[in-house]
Amino acid sequence: xxxxxxxxxxxxxxxxxxxxxxxxxxxxxxxxxxxxxxxxxxxxxxxxxxxxxxxxxxxxxxxxxxxxxxxxxxxxxxxxxxxxxxxxxxxxxxxxxxxxxxxxxxxxxxxxxxxxxxxxxxxxxxxxxxxxxxxxxxxxxxxxxxxxxxxxxxxxxxxxxxxxxxxxxxxxxxxxxxxxxxxxxxxxxxxxxxxxxxxxxxxxxxxxxxxxxxxxxxxxxxxxxxxxxxxxxxxxxxxxxxxxxxxxxxxxxxxxxxxxxxxxxxxxxxxxxxxxxxxxxxxxxxxxxxxxxxxxxxxxxxxxxxxxxxxxxxxxxxxxxxxxxxxxxxxxxxxxxxxxxxxxxxxxxxxxxxxxxxxxxxxxxxxxxxxxxxxxxxxxxxxxxxxxxxxxxxxxxxxxxxxxxxxxxxxxxxxxxxxxxxxxxxxxxxxxxxxxxxxxxxxxxxxxxxxxxxxxxxxxxxxxxxxxxxxxxxxxxxxx
Amino acid sequence: xxxxxxxxxxxxxxxxxxxxxxxxxxxxxxxxxxxxxxxxxxxxxxxxxxxxxxxxxxxxxxxxxxxxxxxxxxxxxxxxxxxxxxxxxxxxxxxxxxxxxxxxxxxxxxxxxxxxxxxxxxxxxxxxxxxxxxxxxxxxxxxxxxxxxxxxxxxxxxxxxxxxxxxxxxxxxxxxxxxxxxxxxxxxxxxxxxxxxxxxxxxxxxxxxxxxxxxxxxxxxxxxxxxxxxxxxxxxxxxxxxxxxxxxxxxxxxxxxxxxxxxxxxxxxxxxxxxxxxxxxxxxxxxxxxxxxxxxxxxxxxxxxxxxxxxxxxxxxxxxxxxxxxxxxxxxxxxxxxxxxxxxxxxxxxxxxxxxxxxxxxxxxxxxxxxxxxxxxxxxxxxxxxxxxxxxxxxxxxxxxxxxxxxxxxxxxxxxxxxxxxxxxxxxxxxxxxxxxxxxxxxxxxxxxxxxxxxxxxxxxxxxxxxxxxxxxxxxxxxx
Numbered sequence: 001x002x003x004x005x006x007x008x009x010x011x012x013x014x015x016x017x018x019x020x021x022x023x024x025x026x027x028x029x030x031x032x033x034x035x036x037x038x039x040x041x042x043x044x045x046x047x048x049x050x051x052x053x054x055x056x057x058x059x060x061x062x063x064x065x066x067x068x069x070x071x072x073x074x075x076x077x078x079x080x081x082x083x084x085x086x087x088x089x090x091x092x093x094x095x096x097x098x099x100x101x102x103x104x105x106x107x108x109x110x111x112x113x114x115x116x117x118x119x120x121x122x123x124x125x126x127x128x129x130x131x132x133x134x135x136x137x138x139x140x141x142x143x144x145x146x147x148x149x150x151x152x153x154x155x156x157x158x159x160x161x162x163x164x165x166x167x168x169x170x171x172x173x174x175x176x177x178x179x180x181x182x183x184x185x186x187x188x189x190x191x192x193x194x195x196x197x198x199x200x201x202x203x204x205x206x207x208x209x210x211x212x213x214x215x216x217x218x219x220x221x222x223x224x225x226x227x228x229x230x231x232x233x234x235x236x237x238x239x240x241x242x243x244x245x246x247x248x249x250x251x252x253x254x255x256x257x258x259x260x261x262x263x264x265x266x267x268x269x270x271x272x273x274x275x276x277x278x279x280x281x282x283x284x285x286x287x288x289x290x291x292x293x294x295x296x297x298x299x300x301x302x303x304x305x306x307x308x309x310x311x312x313x314x315x316x317x318x319x320x321x322x323x324x325x326x327x328x329x330x331x332x333x334x335x336x337x338x339x340x341x342x343x344x345x346x347x348x349x350x351x352x353x354x355x356x357x358x359x360x361x362x363x364x365x366x367x368x369x370x371x372x373x374x375x376x377x378x379x380x381x382x383x384x385x386x387x388x389x390x391x392x393x394x395x396x397x398x399x400x401x402x403x404x405x406x407x408x409x410x411x412x413x414x415x416x417x418x419x420x421x422x423x424x425x426x427x428x429x430x431x432x433x434x435x436x437x438x439x440x441x442x443x444x445x446x447x448x449x450x451x452x453x454x455x456x457x458x459x460x461x462x463x464x465x466x467x468x469x470x471x472x473x474x475x476x477x478x479x480x
Numbered sequence: 481x482x483x484x485x486x487x488x489x490x491x492x493x494x495x496x497x498x499x500x501x502x503x504x505x506x507x508x509x510x511x512x513x514x515x516x517x518x519x520x521x522x523x524x525x526x527x528x529x530x531x532x533x534x535x536x537x538x539x540x541x542x543x544x545x546x547x548x549x550x551x552x553x554x555x556x557x558x559x560x561x562x563x564x565x566x567x568x569x570x571x572x573x574x575x576x577x578x579x580x581x582x583x584x585x586x587x588x589x590x591x592x593x594x595x596x597x598x599x600x601x602x603x604x605x606x607x608x609x610x611x612x613x614x615x616x617x618x619x620x621x622x623x624x625x626x627x628x629x630x631x632x633x634x635x636x637x638x639x640x641x642x643x644x645x646x647x648x649x650x651x652x653x654x655x656x657x658x659x660x661x662x663x664x665x666x667x668x669x670x671x672x673x674x675x676x677x678x679x680x681x682x683x684x685x686x687x688x689x690x691x692x693x694x695x696x697x698x699x700x701x702x703x704x705x706x707x708x709x710x711x712x713x714x715x716x717x718x719x720x721x722x723x724x725x726x727x728x729x730x731x732x733x734x735x736x737x738x739x740x741x742x743x744x745x746x747x748x749x750x751x752x753x754x755x756x757x758x759x760x761x762x763x764x765x766x767x768x769x770x771x772x773x774x775x776x777x778x779x780x781x782x783x784x785x786x787x788x789x790x791x792x793x794x795x796x797x798x799x800x801x802x803x804x805x806x807x808x809x810x811x812x813x814x815x816x817x818x819x820x821x822x823x824x825x826x827x828x829x830x831x832x833x834x835x836x837x838x839x840x841x842x843x844x845x846x847x848x849x850x851x852x853x854x855x856x857x858x859x860x861x862x863x864x865x866x867x868x869x870x871x872x873x874x875x876x877x878x879x880x881x882x883x884x885x886x887x888x889x890x891x892x893x894x895x896x897x898x899x900x901x902x903x904x905x906x907x908x909x910x911x912x913x914x915x916x917x918x919x920x921x922x923x924x925x926x927x928x929x930x931x932x933x934x935x936x937x938x939x940x941x942x943x944x945x946x947x948x949x950x951x952x953x954x955x956x957x958x959x960x
Contacts, residue, residue, distance in 0.1 A: 035599070037590065040553035042603060045618065048550045070528045073520035073639055074554075074592075074623055075576075093583055096555075098592065101576040101638075102627030110517065112554075112578065112592075119515070123522060132813070138525065143554055143623065147582030158581075159553055333612070 011345065014280050018224040023153075025274060025282050029346045032153045032270075039151040039158035043267070046346070047154075049291030050270050051161065055141065057193050057288070058163065058265065061185055067137045067165060072119050074143065075110035080118040084243040087117065090210025094146040096158075112145035117211060117262055120166045121240040128168060128258055130249045135178070136168040144266070154271035155228075155480050162266035168258045170248065172237070175259035179235040182263045183216040186231035194269065195286040195397040196220045196276045197405055198230060199427070199475050201454035206436055212262075213237035219451040219475060221405045222275035225425035227451045227477035230272050233263035271480070277397060283347030284369055286397050287390040293325045294386055295348045297339045299355035312354055315364075315382065322383035324390070344369055349393045350386060370396055411473065415464045418476060422446040427477045431470035433463035441465050442476060451475040491825065494760050498704040503633075505754060505762050509826045512633045512750075519631040519638035523747070526826070527634075529771035530750050531641065535621065537673050537768070538643065538745065541665055547617045547645060552599050554623065555590035560598040564723040567597065570690025574626040576638075592625035597691060597742055600646045601720040608648060608738055610729045615658070616648040624746070634751035635708075635960050642746035648738045650728065652717070655739035659715040662743040663696040666711035674749065675766040675877040676700045676756045677885055678710060679907070679955050681934035686916055689742075693717035699931040699955060701885045702755035705905035707931045707957035710752050713743035751960070757877060763827030764849055766877050767870040773805045774866055775828045777819045779835035792834055795844075795862065802863035804870070824849055829873045830866060850876055891953065895944045898956060902926040907957045911950035913943035921945050922956060931955040 011028060012020035026032055031047030034040075043051065059069070075098055082088045091114045098110040113119070120138075127133065141163050148156045165182060169175040187200045198218040208215045212234035219227045238257040241247070247255045277284040287293050296316060300308040312328045319326040329339050336353070343351055353365040364382065367374040370393055377385055408426035412418045421428045423446070432438060432450065442465060443449055451474075458472035491508060492500035506512055511527030514520075523531065539549070555578055562568045571594045578590040593599070604616065621643050628636045645662060649655040667680050678698040688695045692714035699707045718737040721727070727735045757764040767773050776796060780788040792808045799806040809819050816833070823831055833845040844862065847854040850873055857865055888906035892898045901908045903926070912918060912930065922945060923929055931954075938952035 035553045036602065037553045037555050037557060037599075040555065042553065043551040045548035045550045049548070052549060068525035068529070069532060070525045071523040071641065073515045073517045073522065074625075075517050075520065075639065077517060096578050096581040098576050099579045100589075102629070103573055109580075119517075122516065145554075149582065159555065161551065 011282055014223060014278060021278070022275060025278060025345070026153050029283050031274070034151075034153065037158075039148055041151075041153050041157045041159070043161075046291055047270060050273065050285070050289055051267055053289040053291065054193070054269055055163075058189060059141075061189065062139050062163075062165070065137075065181060065185065067139045067167075069140060070138050071140050071142070072113075072116050072123070074113050076113050076116070076119045078109045078111055080122055081111055083118060084211045084240060086239075087211035087243075091115065091146075094148070096145045096147055113142070114144060114146045115262075115264075116140070116142070116164055117166065117236070117240055118244075121244040121246055121260070124166075124168055124258065125244050125246045128246055128248050131170050131251055134168060134170045134248060134258070135174065137165075137178075138167065139163055139165040152271075154267055154274070157267075160267045162264050164264045165262060167261045168241075168246070169261075170250065170256070170259070172259050175237075175261050176235055179214070179216060179233045179261045179263070182261070183218065183231070183233035186233065186263075186265060187218050189265075190218060190220060190230050190269075190272070191398065193286070193288045194273050194276070195288075195394055195401060196230075196272070197398070197402045199452055199454050201452035201457075201475070203232075203452060204434075204436075204439055204450045204474075206439055207449060209234045209262075211236065211239055213239065217452050219477070219479075220272055220276055221401075221408060221427060221477075222272075222480070223278055223404070224275070225408045225427075225477075227427065227475070227479040228268070228272050228275065229451070229479065230269060231263070231265040234261060236260035236262060275480075276401060277347075281341075282345030284397070285347040285349060287349045287394045290347065290349050291325065292327045292343075292346075292348045293390055294319060294327075294350045294352055295343045296326065296328045296352045296354055297336055297343070298328065298330070299336045299353060304356040307359065308354060308356060311359055315352075315354070315379070319383050319386065322387060324383065324386060340367070350389060352386075368393060370400070412464065413461075418442070418464050419446055422448040422476065422478060425478070427451070427475050429457060429473040430464045430476055431461035431472070432474045433466055433468035433470055435463075435466070435468070438463055438465035446478070448476050448478045451477050451479060491762055494703060494758060501758070502755060505758060505825070506633050509763050511754070514631075514633065517638075519628055521631075521633050521637045521639070523641075526771055527750060530753065530765070530769055531747055533769040533771065534673070534749055535643075538669060539621075541669065542619050542643075542645070545617075545661060545665065547619045547647075549620060550618050551620050551622070552593075552596050552603070554593050556593055556596070556599045558589045558591055560602055561591055563598060563602075564691045564720060566719075567691035567723075571595065571626075574628070576625045576627055593622070594624060594626045595742075595744075596620070596622070596644055597646065597716070597720055598724075601724040601726055601740070604646075604648055604721075604738065605724050605726045608726055608728050611650050611731055614648060614650045614728060614738070615654065617645075617658075618647065619643055619645040632751075634747055634754070637747075640747045642744050644744045645742060647741045648721075648726070649741075650730065650736070650739070652739050655717075655741050656715055659694070659696060659713045659741045659743070662741070663698065663711070663713035666713065666743075666745060667698050669745075670698060670700060670710050670749075670752075671878065673766065673768045674753050674756070675768075675874055675881060676710075676752070677878070677882045679932055679934050681932035681937075681955070683712075683932060684914075684916075684919055684930045684954075686919055687929060689714045691716065691719055692742075693719065697932050699957070699959075700752055700756055701881075701888060701907060701957075702752075702960070703758055703884075704755070705888045705907075705957075707907065707955070707959040708748070708752050708755065709931070709959065710749060711743070711745040714741060716740035716742060755960075756881060758827075761821075761849075762825030764877070765827040765829060767829045767874045770827065770829050771805065772807045772823075772826075772828045773870055774799060774807075774830045774832055775823045776806065776808045776832045776834055777816055777823070778808065778810070779816050779833060784836040787839065788834060788836060791839055795832075795834070795859070799863050799866065802867060804863065804866060820847070830869060832866075848873060850880070892944065893941075898922070898944050899926055902928040902956065902958060905958070907931070907955050909937060909953040910944045910956055911941035911952070912954045913946055913948035913950055915943075915946070915948070918943055918945035926958070928956050928958045931957050931959060
């Protein structure tokens with residue numbers, strides 16, 4: 001739809017009403033909308049392109065690390081889900097059930113996959129016989145259904161898109177190494193591609209994936225200083241192998257249970273980028289995933305229209321050939337000033353303004369979304385110049401996000417200070433005794449949770465809640 | 481799983497038991513398997529890679545023709561499906577229903593999408609206001625559920641993967657042009673990438689998509705001389721616009737109903753490639769979609785193992801750099817001869833044999849899957865030589881398929897000849913009066929159907945069934 005009035009462009013103040021700001025930018029930038037199917041979303045082309053750009057980079061990275069894609073059915077017999085006790089306890093309340101098919105009631109209800117460990121391990125039991133069959137390093141891109149109570153676009157929707165890796169190994173060490181390879185891959189991806197720093201570490205027992213021995217996660221800070229879990233990698237130990245009787249014959253001819261991992265990132269990453277980089281003007285996308293990296297806004301009157309539009313399209317062709325995702329804004333009914341604001345709100349990293357006088361001078365004007373800087377650039381060699389500016393923007397966005405996170409991350413050494421910080425907003429690095437009681441106390445008092453237990457924060461101290469010994473600080477924050 | 485015995489490699493005779501041959505190659509080449517969820521399939525990495533290669537080419541082609549991807553929910557309220565009368569009649573019997581979610585019975589049953597016209601046109605009603613919003617040229621990659629009674633891997637499974645394009649236009653002409661653009665794109669894709677010739681044309685009223693005004697299809701000949709519908713493009717007229725009240729204001733300020741199209745290809749294309757090119761040795765994949773284009777089989781004893789494997793991996797690196805999908809078969813427990821047969825069965829276009837004597841002579845031996853030819857090639861410049869051979873194989877496979885189709889396509893001018901040909905197998909080009917009665921007579925007598933009504937066969941004659949006037953020949957065949 002065409003944005004056709006000032007009111008359509010108005011977005012709530014990011015500083016005073018973050019939730020409303022989020023809804024506004026998602027809707028007004030045409031990223032996604034709530035579907036008439038309660039809790040599900042329609043991902044619009046601009047939002048989907050963002051996801052596609054992420055998918056491409058991640059898929060390449062998975063393949064480079066030896067993984068192959070495959071595809072398991074979306075519907076899982078209810079009885080499979082019940083085989084792993086923790087797993088069913090965690091997921092059953094969120095499940096959606098298919099009960100009728102082809103005009104008949106089914107003999108057994110089928111669950112629309114909330115995650116695929118059960119059907120996959122049921123299958124691995126048939127695929128794995130010997131140590132020669134290991135490891136299995138498989139991934140699938142799929143849609144997932146979890147009956148969320150309070151859905152929010154991209155962050156928590158009943159249906160969402162994700163990738164789920166499911167690997168099988170002959171030893172504990174190898175499975176643990178895979179778990180860490182992936183969480184590190186996720187960390188690099190979010191840092192280098194989404195331009196956001198993360199804390200990476202173990203989850204506490206309370207926050208662990210249902211059925212895992214250990215869960216590792218990456219946690220990024222959003223602009224409202226809350227945390228978002230951007231990706232998880234689970235060491236499953238032999239839990240699913242035991243639940244589905246998946247064994248292999250080792251080199252000595254003995255049967256052993258297989259070791260497993262699973263890991264995933266989802267369309268939540270789109271929400272992560274929106275809330276990690278947005279500002280009072282709206283969205284701001286890192287060039288590496290921006291659906292449009294450079295928008296050309298032609299400036300013309302009736303008598304210069306053909307000349308300017310012609311030049312704009314020629315330029316666009318050159319930029320495209322240089323690998324830049326470019327769009328010419330040809331909307332005749334809108335004024336340039338409106339378009340400038342519109343593309344700023346939509347988060348396009350670079351805007352090129354091109355009028356007849358620019359063409360006379362063989363130049364254009366380039367405005368940067370992040371810095372707001374605007375300056376003329378010669379048309380000769382423009383593609384190279386823009387490639388360099390996109391790289392600089394990518395770097396600047398990471399640095400800004402890092403500065404923001406550092407300014408809002410504090411070491412706290414008393415429970416009062418932790419409570420005050422959680423109230424104010426930000427990440428609190430505090431000592432914790434590793435006890436669920438203290439963890440629950442913090443959660444009940446502040447709604448904040450332990451986001452992760454990073455190895456980098458090791459170093460003894462005393463739990464801020466109970467004063468008992470602590471092996472290191474953990475990251476406390478309110479979270480999405 | 482490792483192929484470890486001769487019996488594992490045995491496949492049924494393609495000439496005497498085609499259905500069994502199909503099952504054997506799909507299973508033994510690890511393309512896919514039936515899932516424990518009745519009627520659904522698990523697509524294994526080798527089969528999924530074939531699909532991924534198709535997806536990449538198609539997705540690029542859609543984008544080059546101005547289409548964008550997006551994503552609609554998988555679950556559709558039952559009431560939407562009921563809004564277009566023909567549509568619900570066609571699809572309701574095949575639907576699977578979600579009735580419970582989040583521990584509660586739902587107020588309205590949700591259908592797992594059998595196709596997405598209804599939810600999409602319900603949404604287009606909100607997205608389209610003015611002629612300025614048109615055309616909408618959208619596509620989605622998604623999973624689909626149709627409760628098939630007699631499922632067959634890739635050909636007819638309850639869940640399958642596909643893309644579905646859904647476009648909206650301001651005029652009949654533009655929508656019809658889009659319909660034709662896509663069916664022509666599908667034809668080019670199947671011809672140039674899957675190396676199969678197709679007949680392209682309209683469907684008869686009986687065979688039309690439920691809810692369409694016209695359906696255009698491409699029909700390829702399989703090795704058992706049956707037809708497969710490989711892709712369809714539907715001109716929807718204003719049917720869905722009227723059902724969902726989707727109007728736009730034209731340039732004169734008047735409200736009109738929007739014109740629509742929808743079109744799709746699915747994982748059925750994997751079955752199409754298998755049955756279109758396979759032979760008595762098993763699969764044979766066109767290089768452009770083959771998951772592995774060149775397999776290197778190292779030939780060594782204990783004392784030459786390191787040298788040969790080292791050289792094989794160096795070579796593989798060079799080939800990969802030249803854009804070739806290559807694999808080194810390192811399975812120590814299997815003999816070279818076994819591997820040769822195994823990769824032939826799996827349809828890899830080129831096999832490179834590499835032993836210590838070859839290395840001494842700075843050469844390798846290259847065997848072609850299609851021709852069976854085997855000859856030495858110098859290692860210097862090997863990447864270029866293999867790229868050229870892959871292109872030649874692609875061309876040869878198309879030509880062989882065309883020759884096969886021509887040999888099994890006959891003009892028939894009497895009903896007895898048509899019946900005899902349908903009995904024998906092949907495509908019959910016969911005159912038809914355009915009446916459903918004659919069409920049904922043929923179907924009842926022979927199980928063959930009118931696959932399409934190609935424009936290229938125009939030219940008057942007399943219906944082979946009733947003798948009435950016919951505007952041109954149509955393609956009769958038994959079909960998948």
